[in-house]
Amino acid sequence: MRAASGASAAGSSAKSGVEGSASDRRGIDPFHRPIMMPPMGQNLRIPGPTPIPMAVREAQSAPMIDHRGTEFAAMLREITTGIGSLIGTEQADVLLLTGSGSGAMEAAIVNTLSPGDRVLVVTIGAFGDRFAKIASAFGADVTRFEANWGAAADPAALAEHLASAKPYRAVLLTHNETSTGVANPLRELAAAVHAAPGDPLVVVDGISGLGAIEFEMDAWGIDLVVSASQKAWMGSPGIAIAVVGPRAWAAAEAARMPRAYWDFAEARRWAEKGQTPWTPAVSVLFGLQLGVRLLRDEGRERTWARHAAIAAGAQAGLEALGLTLVAAPQDRSHTVTAAWLPDGLEWGPFNAAMRGKGLIVAGGQAAWTGKIMRFGHMGDVGIGEMADAVRVMGETLAEFGHGADAAEADRATREAFEQAMAVAVP
């Protein structure tokens, strides 16, 4: 019986004498069956979860703490303060919710809207569609404003629509559309919304862009933005981030969609004492704390420049492989690059071959399943990983009869990166 081993070892000092846990002492090897772990050296290039720095991984293995104690409160305050400063807000509250990014999208909707509210969802891909679907599920009166997949939304067209439409209560926007590798001109879109009749609330899915791409919450008039720990923040998934500005708080007071777990007011009330209403993902926060520190150490302009330069490298490398990128140059994301699968190349076997070499990329979503492939390059990434991904993909393309000069593409990736960095950080 495992627990009996400590039964005769009565401590005697006033200091709590527990060393190691019951299972550590009982002499059973918990690893006697193999754990499913990735092989060493896997190059995880999906658009999240992203590879996490060794320091973050180590932090995640720290002993558990009381989520209502002083250590936790200090950690919560450091993370929320750090995120706030990195996204340019002094007036919004950063709330850390235990959940996926999609949970934060739901939270953004149910805290600011009432059933029947007119909502415009600007959708340019699968995640914009998800925003619309959630809003509809909770009874919003949803109008969709669409761009073709692979393109960004046009601020002038949005302004025109808003000027002629009945006023909306809120406009839901995507900062960076993960399904197509497109970044929206968020500043201009937000300005168009604020100029519209009724000055609708500006609610942003910033999940795959925040932290990595320029974002100025207060200056751009973003009322509410959500993100998630496993993207540019370099943590593991499990913490959803909601940043709530004054106009969103005012909307929350009037909002009548049902909510309990995701209730922002409850989260703010507990955050004031350094806690969360419900037991949070403590170990994920251990890691996120370090991820945010790493970003603050780097400095946000340098982080943005690094992501822009790696994106330039990815684009150059993939084009050197003869691939066609999904997005037009001005619409391309700095965190996700999508390319069309060459004619006649079947995604399943091609993807399996790349995975066999340790390269993990993502395929297309929804209507684009089997048609495109997507590379994530956000968070803890350097040009080395990206060039390696391009090279391995090039070698695999060649094996599948789509001749490509992998070494040349590797070189093009690095060169475009260096050129972009030279301009950004002269």
Place this chain on the structure above:
Amino acid sequence: MRAASGASAAGSSAKSGVEGSASDRRGIDPFHRPIMMPPMGQNLRIPGPTPIPMAVREAQSAPMIDHRGTEFAAMLREITTGIGSLIGTEQADVLLLTGSGSGAMEAAIVNTLSPGDRVLVVTIGAFGDRFAKIASAFGADVTRFEANWGAAADPAALAEHLASAKPYRAVLLTHNETSTGVANPLRELAAAVHAAPGDPLVVVDGISGLGAIEFEMDAWGIDLVVSASQKAWMGSPGIAIAVVGPRAWAAAEAARMPRAYWDFAEARRWAEKGQTPWTPAVSVLFGLQLGVRLLRDEGRERTWARHAAIAAGAQAGLEALGLTLVAAPQDRSHTVTAAWLPDGLEWGPFNAAMRGKGLIVAGGQAAWTGKIMRFGHMGDVGIGEMADAVRVMGETLAEFGHGADAAEADRATREAFEQAMAVAVP
């Protein structure tokens, strides 16, 4: 610039050559500011999050993987199969949702009910009250069936109420009430519900009991039960567990409460291919996988016996300190023990003194704040940790003028444990 360091290190083998991440290579010490970590040897005796075994902590530091890849699918299947067998179900689906236990409570409600549905909430404490509050927030017509705090619900009284009341769509029950240290006679309560007019759905908050206390989902006719990774399962918080039986699935088809993130049907659809609809807390699952393995290795009857014996030890030890336990003997929980704070002892300074010695216990909740103290003893716990907690509390009581023989209480804790184990495992 951090990422530039790898720029000239072009790989050349066909195998992906990434070793270590960009931040590992850049030579910055991420620990240059202190991290808030608990001191070594802290005895975390709150009712969750619980201390996690070293093997679980190590697993949480594994490299990130693709949540839509084969390694993840194998892990998901192992965890869900393991949990199902440990709680006695062959017919229910085990769903792993990223969130806190309270999120799983919300999920249980919104997936099985429609606004206006008559729901009986059997509440014996703060977590029963939470169940009622969530159901009301989503528009259920809630009737409360209460026991006094500190007591269990009476199956005969419940049967009597159900026989005379208009039929309910569902009855919400608490397996183990964390706020008072009381376990409900769940088997008998469930039987009373099934005998009632309309055969209401039996929905159980099993968060702080499941895995540690006897529970037979299929045999007892439990339609839906929820739990959370950080309780008896020995993981970190962040994964909510929902186990959904056939009658709950049927209810879900008719249920009209709005839902998106918590939608069970969506979770089941993705689980069939070894995935989750939204990005899950992968690192928490790494740990939970090991926690479930440890429980399977121990065997559920032995796990239940260990928890019962440690509870007996805790009760004996606290009574030896002269404390009065909250619950009557037949109602006492095997995972949480609550005792009244002695007259004239102020909780704040007393708690601070215990924390100064590394002993972390919980105070009272809601109306019982400052009146009781609660010890968690679930998951990775042996009698050594519990006896140590009793001894440190005894020494602190003495310092506060509430004379107690700490060494004798330590001995009584161990003796009661040994006696209980001798009966359970002769």
